[in-house]
Amino acid sequence: MDHQEALRLQAVEKYLLDELTTELRQQFEEHYFDCPECATGVKALGTFVTASRLVSSDEERSPKVSPHAAWAERPGGSTGCNQ
Amino acid sequence: MEFFAFDKSYVDRPGDGEPSTEQHFVAYFGQILGIMLRARYLSPERVDDIRQETFARVLATLRRDGGIRQPERFGAFVNAVCKNVLRENMWHLYRNQALQLDQLELPDPNKIVDLERELISQETKEKVRRILAEMKPRDRELLRALFLEEKDKDEICREFGVEREYLRVLLYRAMVRFRSTFDLPAANAVGRTSGGAM
Numbered sequence: 228m229d230h231q232e233a234l235r236l237q238a239v240e241k242y243l244l245d246e247l248t249t250e251l252r253q254q255f256e257e258h259y260f261d262c263p264e265c266a267t268g269v270k271a272l273g274t275f276v277t278a279s280r281l282v283s284s285d286e287e288r289s290p291k292v293s294p295h296a297a298w299a300e301r302p303g304g305s306t307g308c309n310q
Numbered sequence: 311m312e313f314f315a316f317d318k319s320y321v322d323r324p325g326d327g328e329p330s331t332e333q334h335f336v337a338y339f340g341q342i343l344g345i346m347l348r349a350r351y352l353s354p355e356r357v358d359d360i361r362q363e364t365f366a367r368v369l370a371t372l373r374r375d376g377g378i379r380q381p382e383r384f385g386a387f388v389n390a391v392c393k394n395v396l397r398e399n400m401w402h403l404y405r406n407q408a409l410q411l412d413q414l415e416l417p418d419p420n421k422i423v424d425l426e427r428e429l430i431s432q433e434t435k436e437k438v439r440r441i442l443a444e445m446k447p448r449d450r451e452l453l454r455a456l457f458l459e460e461k462d463k464d465e466i467c468r469e470f471g472v473e474r475e476y477l478r479v480l481l482y483r484a485m486v487r488f489r490s491t492f493d494l495p496a497a498n499a500v501g502r503t504s505g506g507a508m
Contacts, residue, residue: 239485240478244456244463245349256346260385266342271492272485273345276457278430278438283458285435 228254230262239268243276316384321372336365339388346389347396360399364392437491441484449480 228251233239238255241247247255259265323331343364347357368391371378378387442450452470455461456477467474 237478237482240481242349243481244477246463246474246478257386257389260342260389261383262385266385267489268485269345270341271489272481273341274430274434275438275441275484275488278435279442279453280457281430282435282439282442283454 228258230258230264233258233262233265239265239272242269243272316381318381321378321381321384332369335369339365339385343388343392346392350396356399356403360392360395363395363399364388367391367395437488441487441491444487445484452477452480453484 228236228238233255236247236251236255238247238251238258242252242255242259255265259269320331340361343361344357347360352360368388371387371391378384380387442453445453448470452466452472455466455469456463461469463474463477467477
């Protein structure tokens with residue numbers, strides 16, 4: 228797999244969503260270990276997903292601690308950043 | 311988060327006993343090896359064992375005379391070593407276990423969360439918290455269903471009335487937004503959150 232093929236397949240997003248076939252997953256893994264752009268994408272999205280899970284888990288443990296509870300419904304779709 | 315390409319001078323340095331390159335190698339590949347191995351539903355302990363063995367074998371090769379033949383394909387080499395270690399590890403695991411479902415090793419979700427907690431800095435969590443807060447409530451709920459509740463994707467799409475493509479677009483936007491926070495000093499990154507596209 229080359230970089231153009233990875234882009235065409237939306238491989239980074241499909242990889243993190245576990246939507247690639249076994250063969251394509253193997254091919255993409257071979258590619259992204261060698262491709263700085265795709266490796267950065269996989270790291271960024273992987274970190275985002277993991278951190279999202281932790282943020283949510285933290286807010287479930289102490290729902291009153293954060294006034295900016297990221298997962299909470301915000302009437303009117305506020306941008307939510309008051310800092 | 312960094313954008314990095316390998317060359318001959320890089321792969322020669324650990325062979326010369328250069329500690330900072332070795333540390334960079336471990337940090338850079340530690341993360342992508344972890345993502346690749348966790349995608350295979352391995353326990354945190356097994357992920358760590360395989361990762362450490364991969365590092366040991368790669369560094370041993372670099373220190374040997376001749377090193378590796380194609381320095382520009384160093385990443386592919388690390389990937390191949392890891393796949394070999396993984397295969398050997400799985401072979402040992404299944405050889406030593408009768409293949410009964412109740413004996414199969416499954417990762418403990420609590421241990422995974424604890425391990426993740428160690429890997430993600432408070433600063434990163436704050437960035438993600440702000441990005442999530444910029445999103446439309448429906449998109450936040452969708453991500454929550456996807457990654458926290460780990461619901462079936464088709465069920466999520468039905469529930470939220472979206473196509474599978476929408477999940478990929480949502481992730482792509484989140485990735486772009488998240489990456490943008492690493493291109494700026496922390497103070498500026500805070501100021502950008504109110505102008506997000508999501």
